[in-house]
Amino acid sequence: LLRGRTLSFTRLPDDLTDTTAFTYESDGAVLIENGLTVASGAYERVRADLGAREAIEIDHRPHLILPGFIDTHLHFPQMQVIGSYAANLLEWLNTYTFPEECRFVESTHAQRIATHFFDEMVRHGTTTAVAYCSVHKASADAFFAEALKRDMRMVAGKVMMDRNAPQGLLDTPEMGYDETRAVIEQWHGKGRNHVAITPRFAITSTPEQMSAAQALAREFPDLHIQTHLSENRDEISFTASLYPDAIDYTDVYARYGLLGPKTLFGHCIHLSEREMDAMSETGSVAVHCPTSNLFLGSGLFPLKQLTGRAKPVRVSVATDIGGGSSYSMLRTMDEAYKIQQILGQRLNPFESFYRMTLGNAEALSLEDRIGTLAPGSDADLVVLNVAATPAMALKAEVIRSLADELFLLQTMGDDRAVAETYVAGKPAKAGLVAA
């Protein structure tokens, strides 16, 4: 039984006055049994419902207890790419990223980085992530083995790529198909693992490989699909030259049947109205990666244009490590807020916290399991401390509302604001060796 101030969203809030979009208890509790949340609400009520039953009580007051953060796009083999100095996406890929990913042919290297990866997720309060592994099956094996060991709900895929990259990073249409199938058979549904079909992007997949991805999507219609779309102007024109028959970048993926409600398209910064319509009609998700878009100079994500149009596009948020520059979803939403500021739009803290939790769960069609404190869901939680640093504590003296508190957490918070992370009901952060 965890005691603290609890916050859980039930839908996207309209604005800062919309207090019906979430449940907040100033003295709340979450009752956990066998890795699941079995009750949540006012402390006295949850306690009373327990009756004579025994429960270990952990008091997190005055901290906030929320569903764990969800990161819907990042690259596991790019932990040592973060902070690489480059002019733009394609230079960054060729100079730093592709050479680094070549190292994941070695299982021992992949296993070592997987340990660090999951430590960082837990340290930052992220309990579910949607990851790209490298082209090597060994990297996916290392990733899923570590996720299983920690009982974390993870979505990931072996990257499919068969051109425009170094030899050590290429598969073939057949290999990409066979190895993805092998990863699915070996890992999908094991523990809380989900396998995603992962053609990297149109530039690194031949039409033959796109057809192989399509075949996998047909055979495994329940699986997530992830790729990159419309991130950078040079990327868009290179793609157009490689797929001259396609109307636009989105149409490349549409031609191979890859649009749909389980597909996550990283970036989507420069989409045309036609492409937005196609995304909307198919229920595809545009994944906003703010720190990456700023770091690589890719552009400003038109969040409100996508969500506010007559045919709205589903949107999620993500770090995009290692193009992204922080593992923290708090830092990520701070940058998202600033991007909207530059675009003359507002992103209020209720919307931000909805997006990091339930919003991302909905984008993954996993809202029955994660992103919520609702009874029956996975007990994946984050405990946040608004006074985690001296500067935050000083500012916290003058905040007057929950919205103020969330906005302060977003503006100044990072892993230090994460007091604890619960994975399947077990405290996971305290056990980590300090950085």
Ligand code: GUN
């Ligand atoms: N497009 C294709 N691959 C990548 C990648 O690794 N990172 C980013 N940001 N964009 C990509």
Ligand code: FE
């Ligand atoms: Fe990416």
